[in-house]
Amino acid sequence: MIVQLSSGQGPAECELAVSKLYDSLRKEFPDIHMISCHEAKRTDGCTSVLFETGQDLSQLEGSIQWICISPYRPNHKRKNWFVDVSVIPEAEETIKNYKDREIRFERFHCGGKGGQNVNKVETGVRLVHIPTGITVTSTSERSQFANKKDALDKLNLILRQKDLDEKQKQTNSAWREHTKIVRGNPVRIYEGMDFKRKA
Numbered sequence: 001m002i003v004q005l006s007s008g009q010g011p012a013e014c015e016l017a018v019s020k021l022y023d024s025l026r027k028e029f030p031d032i033h034m035i036s037c038h039e040a041k042r043t044d045g046c047t048s049v050l051f052e053t054g055q056d057l058s059q060l061e062g063s064i065q066w067i068c069i070s071p072y073r074p075n076h077k078r079k080n081w082f083v084d085v086s087v088i089p090e091a092e093e094t095i096k097n098y099k100d101r102e103i104r105f106e107r108f109h110c111g112g113k114g115g116q117n118v119n120k121v122e123t124g125v126r127l128v129h130i131p132t133g134i135t136v137t138s139t140s141e142r143s144q145f146a147n148k149k150d151a152l153d154k155l156n157l158i159l160r161q162k163d164l165d166e167k168q169k170q171t172n173s174a175w176r177e178h179t180k181i182v183r184g185n186p187v188r189i190y191e192g193m194d195f196k197r198k199a
């Protein structure tokens with residue numbers, strides 16, 4: 001599961017709350033692995049943190065409230081700071097080292113230029129990548145082996161592009177979540193500079 005903690009458009013106190021929440025969650029869920037962190041202007045805060053975990057943290061999705069007097073502006077009246085927690089849809093994993101059983105190979109007669117060999121032998125290759133349904137054909141080479149290699153190269157390019165597209169969608173989704181934050185009705189509440197969980 002990929003989760004993003006975000007200060008949204010909040011001030012430095014919200015950015016500090018993002019860092020404190022991440023540290024707190026790492027103690028609670030030790031398998032958390034940081035993917036990326038957008039640092040804030042102040043060294044002790046982050047505008048957003050993207051991390052991965054094997055745990056189901058969907059119950060944390062929503063806003064987290066931190067009740068604390070501002071460490072940066074002690075005379076500031078506000079003492080409620082909010083952080084957004086969003087589950088980010090994972091990019092669909094494409095096969096980089098696919099196994100033979102994931103590809104169905106079909107041979108066929110090519111026809112056209114290339115002499116009698118093209119018409120007599122099934123040199124054309126069609127392959128279907130079963131997990132995605134992508135179909136690729138190759139008839140440009142004179143041998144079945146060469147066409148098979150060509151078709152696999154084409155499939156690799158398609159899958160690589162698909163992987164890049166999925167990762168871009170994930171990045172766009174993370175950015176959309178970063179810009180929206182709902183204040184009020186928090187999923188969890190933390191208190192004080194020691195960031196103790198209240199509810």
